[in-house]
Amino acid sequence: MTSGSLLTAQDHVHLRRCVDLAREALEVGDEPFGSLIADASGTVLFEDRNRVAGGDATRHPEFEIARWAAQNMDAAARGTAVVYTSGEHCPMCSAAHAWVGLGRIVYASSTAQLVAWRAEWCLEPGPVAPLPITVIAPGIEVAGPDLELSAEVRELHRRLHGVPG
Numbered sequence: 001m002t003s004g005s006l007l008t009a010q011d012h013v014h015l016r017r018c019v020d021l022a023r024e025a026l027e028v029g030d031e032p033f034g035s036l037i038a039d040a041s042g043t044v045l046f047e048d049r050n051r052v053a054g055g056d057a058t059r060h061p062e063f064e065i066a067r068w069a070a071q072n073m074d075a076a077a078r079g080t081a082v083v084y085t086s087g088e089h090c091p092m093c094s095a096a097h098a099w100v101g102l103g104r105i106v107y108a109s110s111t112a113q114l115v116a117w118r119a120e121w122c123l124e125p126g127p128v129a130p131l132p133i134t135v136i137a138p139g140i141e142v143a144g145p146d147l148e149l150s151a152e153v154r155e156l157h158r159r160l161h162g163v164p165g
């Protein structure tokens with residue numbers, strides 16, 4: 001697990017927004033995940049939250065970001081962009097991120113944390129192997145988790161599954 005000390009103050013601001021987007025998703029009946037993409041100067045270009053409640057389980061924000069970037073940014077800009085996310089990319093989103101040539105990923109909580117929480121709550125594993133970004137896309141620089149924000153993400157997932165606090 002990487003240390004949170006690798007995160008900059010600007011990283012924290014963007015991660016804070018991702019966790020707020022995750023909370024917003026939960027509050028409208030979706031799964032609590034939120035993400036955004038910032039350009040090399042740190043300006044937020046696009047943000048989204050999970051939209052799987054309508055029945056399409058591929059509507060992850062990181063996947064939307066990859067598609068948005070492919071349509072709206074040139075290759076050089078994609079390569080220096082940074083994607084921030086409340087929860088580490090799943091294999092589908094890690095692959096999409098790498099295929100469109102995006103840059104660094106910073107996550108508030110890791111896939112390993114989510115797997116541990118789900119096990120603690122006796123939930124069934126999901127249909128996709130919980131592989132970390134670095135296994136799916138070894139060329140991508142990653143940072144996270146953030147200890148304080150990951151505790152907040154855990155709380156959102158606890159609420160999603162109706163686990164007593």
Ligand code: ZN
Nearest residue numbers: 060090092093
């Ligand atoms: Zn995903």
